[in-house]
Amino acid sequence: MPGQRWGTYVRRALWIICSVAALLLTAAIYQRCAERIDARHHPAPGRMIPVGDHRLHLWCAGQGSPTVLLLSGDGTPSVTMYAAQRRVAAYTRVCSYDRAGLGWSDPASRPMGLRAQVDDLERLLARGGVEGPLVLAPESGGNVIALAFFRRAPRRVAGIVMVDGSEPALWFRGSPDEFPLLRLTDPLWQAGWRLGIVRLILPFAVPSWVEALPPDLRGQFDAIWSRAMPGQARDPIDRWEHTPIADRLDATLGLLGDRPLIVIRHGLAGGMGVPEKYEREWPAAQARLALLSRASEIVVATENHRPIAEENPKLVSEQIRKVVARVRAGKWKRPPPAGRWPSCRSFSALHGRGPCRRTAP
Numbered sequence: 001m002p003g004q005r006w007g008t009y010v011r012r013a014l015w016i017i018c019s020v021a022a023l024l025l026t027a028a029i030y031q032r033c034a035e036r037i038d039a040r041h042h043p044a045p046g047r048m049i050p051v052g053d054h055r056l057h058l059w060c061a062g063q064g065s066p067t068v069l070l071l072s073g074d075g076t077p078s079v080t081m082y083a084a085q086r087r088v089a090a091y092t093r094v095c096s097y098d099r100a101g102l103g104w105s106d107p108a109s110r111p112m113g114l115r116a117q118v119d120d121l122e123r124l125l126a127r128g129g130v131e132g133p134l135v136l137a138p139e140s141g142g143n144v145i146a147l148a149f150f151r152r153a154p155r156r157v158a159g160i161v162m163v164d165g166s167e168p169a170l171w172f173r174g175s176p177d178e179f180p181l182l183r184l185t186d187p188l189w190q191a192g193w194r195l196g197i198v199r200l201i202l203p204f205a206v207p208s209w210v211e212a213l214p215p216d217l218r219g220q221f222d223a224i225w226s227r228a229m230p231g232q233a234r235d236p237i238d239r240w241e242h243t244p245i246a247d248r249l250d251a252t253l254g255l256l257g258d259r260p261l262i263v264i265r266h267g268l269a270g271g272m273g274v275p276e277k278y279e280r281e282w283p284a285a286q287a288r289l290a291l292l293s294r295a296s297e298i299v300v301a302t303e304n305h306r307p308i309a310e311e312n313p314k315l316v317s318e319q320i321r322k323v324v325a326r327v328r329a330g331k332w333k334r335p336p337p338a339g340r341w342p343s344c345r346s347f348s349a350l351h352g353r354g355p356c357r358r359t360a361p
Contacts, residue, residue: 057105073142100117
C-alpha cells in the first residue's frame with residue numbers, strides 16, 4: 001500500500017542518515033584522539049608567541065651569529081624545512097616559523113595581506129627575542145614576504161639565500177591562475193583533516209624525500225600534515241587579494257646593495273609550485289633576482305625539482321653556510337666601481353650564461 005511503502009522509504013532514509021552521522025562522529029572522535037596522541041609524542045618543538053589576536057609558532061636552534069631565518073613557501077608549514085634547519089643549526093643560530101593558520105600556528109581572525117604578514121613577522125621576531133643581523137632563507141612564495149620585510153627593515157638583514165624564491169612580479173601575476181583549484185580543493189582538505197581521512201591516506205601519499213627523513217622529523221611531519229591547517233589556501237590567496245597595487249613592489253635592481261645573495265633554482269622541470277606555463281620564465285626571473293645585489297651568484301640544483309629545501313637540504317645548508325661566512329668575515333665579493341654592474345646584468349645571464357651562475361648537484 002502507498003502508506004506502508006512511504007513509511008519504508010522514511011525508515012530507510014532515517015537509517016542512512018543515522019549511519020552517516022554515526023560514521024562522521026566516529027571519524028571526528030578518532031581524529032581528536034589521534035591529535036592528542038601526536039601532541040604527547042610530537043609536540044611543537046618551539047614556542048607559541050602572541051602577535052596580536054593569534055599566536056605564531058617560532059622554533060630556534062643552534063648558536064652563533066648571524067641568525068638564519070627560514071621562510072617556507074606558499075601554504076606550507078615550516079616543518080618541511082626542518083631537515084635543512086637541523087643542518088644549519090650545526091654552525092649558527094637558525095629560526096623557522098609558521099605563518100597564521102599553518103603548522104602549529106593559530107589562524108588569524110582577519111585576512112592576512114602582505115603588509116599584515118610582515119607585521120606578524122616583525123612582532124614575532126621582537127617578542128621572540130630574535131635580533132639581527134639576519135640571513136633570510138626564503139623558499140618559493142616566502143621570498144615575496146622576505147623582500148617586503150627587507151624593504152621595511154633593511155638594517156636587520158645582512159644577506160639572503162633565495163631557495164627557488166618567487167620573483168614578486170611573477171608571483172603576483174601568476175599566482176591567481178592557481179586560486180580556482182585551491183578554492184575548489186580546500187574544503188575537501190579541511191573536511192579530510194577533521195575526519196581523519198588525510199591521516200589515514202598520508203603514509204601512502206608522501207613524496208620520496210619524506211621517506212628519507214630521520215624518525216623524529218618524520219614524526220613531526222606526520223603530526224603537522226595530519227591536523228587541519230586553515231591557512232593552506234588562505235595564505236597565498238589572502239596575500240594576493242589583500243595587498244594593494246601600491247604594495248606590490250617589484251624587485252628593484254640593486255635593492256640589496258652589496259649584501260651577499262645566493263639564488264638557488266631548480267634544474268629539473270616539474271615538481272610543485274611552478275605552473276607549467278611559467279616554467280620557461282623561471283630561469284630569467286631567477287637571474288633578475290640575482291641582480292638585486294652586486295655580490296650575488298646563481299646556483300642551479302641540477303638534480304632537483306621543486307621544492308629544493310625538502311629534496312636537497314644539504315645543498316641549501318651549504319649555500320647558507322657560505323653567506324653566513326661572508327657576513328661573519330664582514331666582507332664578501334668586492335663590489336664593482338660605482339655605476340658598474342657584473343656582466344650577469346647582460347641578457348646572456350637570463351639565458352643561463354654569465355659569471356654569476358654556477359651549477360650544483
